[in-house]
Amino acid sequence: MIYLDNSATTKVHPEVLNTFVAVNEKFWANPASIHTFGHQTNELLQSAREQIADILKTSNEKIFFTSGGTESNNLAIFGLAHKYKQRGKHVLISEIEHPSIIETAKKLSEIGFDVEWIPVNSEGIIILDTLEKLVRKDTILVSVMHVNNETGAIQPIEELSKIVRAQSRALIHMDAVQSFGKIPVDFKILDIDAITISSHKIHGLKGSGLLALKKFVEIEPILYGGGQESGIRSGTTSVPLAVATAKAIRLAVTDLQNNILKLQTLSDDLMVYLNTFPSVKVISPAKKAPHIVTFSVQKVKGEVMINALQEQDIIVSTSSACSSRQTKTSHVLKAMHISDDYIKGVLRVSLSTLNNQQEIDQFKIVFKRVMNVIKGD
Template sequence: MIYLDNSATTKPLKEVLNTFVQVNESFYANPSSIHGAGVEANTLLDRARSQLAEILHTEDRFVLFTAGGTESNNFAILGVAKANTHKGKHIITTKIEHPSILEAVKSLQHEGYEVDYLDVDEAGVISLKELDEKLRKDTVLVSIMHVNNEMGAIQPIKEAAKLIHEKSRAAFHVDAVQSFGKLPVFFNGEEGPDLISLSGHKIHGLKGSGIIAFRKKMNIVPLLLGGGQELGLRSGTVAVPQAVALAKAARIAIEKMDENRLKYRKWHEELMVFLADFGEHIHILSTKSGAPHILSFSVKDLKGEILINALQARDILVSTSSACSSKQKKTSHVVEALNIVPNYKKGVIRLSFGALNTDQDIVEFKKAFTEVMKELKGELKNDLERNFN
């Protein structure tokens, strides 16, 4: 099986799994307990927190463990907005955010918050001019994802942060779930975000693990109430094995980031050329300037599900845009925001690379995709045989 759906989830590395098992076996005590075993578990937790803080260039006390990207995003949106109503009730985000952002923002709209949604261009990138125009004195929060999960657009986070901090009192949140471990992600003074969301299972870690990290002390309302764990911001017994495994996966991802990024860029460029040879039958959504590990394209007048099934029959797994929305029948909100010609809206396919992919995987994909196109696009048969045989 060739797995090219790493933006949906990744296969956990053996080193990460071994770490998770070892901590579960030897350090299973509650880290809030004051006996020796609890102190040992808490020491491991503190070490994991410190390692992640070092990677992100922030302080240990500004790293909170969560159950994943969705919780981190919800925490950022709802926690910041509700804690800062004295500053205002205006929020800015984009039309192509992950549902965990858009649904959280929508819930605030029902509570009387006003929301502006930034447009994106054909490359999926926001306009800094529009952001500037939308910022107000009562803007309390801006949330912009670093890398889009469906087509890989990279947003100008550094420029946006500088603008937001100069022109408003708003907190700037960045969903870095799809970028961490593939592109540099960290806090960088006033030119960095105020909050960052990360997820373990996107970097060959475990599902059910993530963090929300802060650049500085912030006013934020906790979503989970109880024993006051995680600095009083996220009550509940902390999952120490998941936290330690996440830190392990993050360290490996950062160590291998440059090496993997070059590999992904090579495959991205190679496949862009390959797909371009199909002419008008293929519309490539991703751009050369986008994230190297995500490549989305669409086949004219074909449904994505048909393509996925045909490739799966050849032991190649890909997805239709986002795994979070691929089971829905309606067109993705990201595809709608890109204003794609109707003939291409239904046939969107996303390839996403991971650390375990190889050059041979790309060779096999090209071979299988050519066969699929010959089968499904009868009018292409003669051209494809001439160009690809």
């Protein structure tokens, strides 16, 4: 099998799995317990927090372990909006966010927040001129993802933060689920206040991730209980998952520049190839993350292509794993005004550093065969 659906999930790295098993075997105490075993387990947890804080360039107490990207996004949107609601009720969200942001923002508007949507251009990149007009003195939160999961488009976060900072005291949250480990991400490079990371997108374990805040940024909890994770995320912290997450994060940033180069070479090669087919339209913009190539075959349903490729052991997806089992059209592609001829035929190839040139070459052979049968190309 050639697995090219790494934006949906990645294969767990053996070192991450070993870490998870080892911590479960040796340090399975409750990190909140006051006995020595509890202390030792807690030390491991704090060391995982410290390693992540170092990489993201924030302080240890601003790393909150969660069950993954969805929970971190819910926590960021609800938690920041509630914490800063004395300053205003205005919230700005991009139109192309993951459902875990969009649905949460819709809930905010149901309880009295004033949520407005930042539009994107035909390349799926937020329109900064419009953002400038939308930001107000009472804007308290702006949430825009770093890399779009359906198209790979990199959003202009640095420019966005300049605009937001010039006109308001709003907090900026960035969903880095598809960017962390693929392009540089930290609080120093990007002038933002909150970052969401999901472990299973970076060869970590499903059901784990984190929300990181910049130093001095505060948040309200969305889960109440025993007060773990500094009161922000109650529930016994899974130390094995936290330590495995720290491992996945460390591995993801090791050799980042070489990994970017490798992914870029593979995706450039694929894009050049896809552009040779008259009925194929590449949807990913020029300014895209190195691991995602999204394209569409004119007047052919995505599912038809996925099944035909799968029969020959190639695994790809429609534009997002979340929407691939739903029949409704992607909100991202709609926001980009992709034409009717192409919108139903969108496919996403998403790579990881485990992929290689031979696999891309094999993809090309199979794709040509499939196109020949289906389109006569």
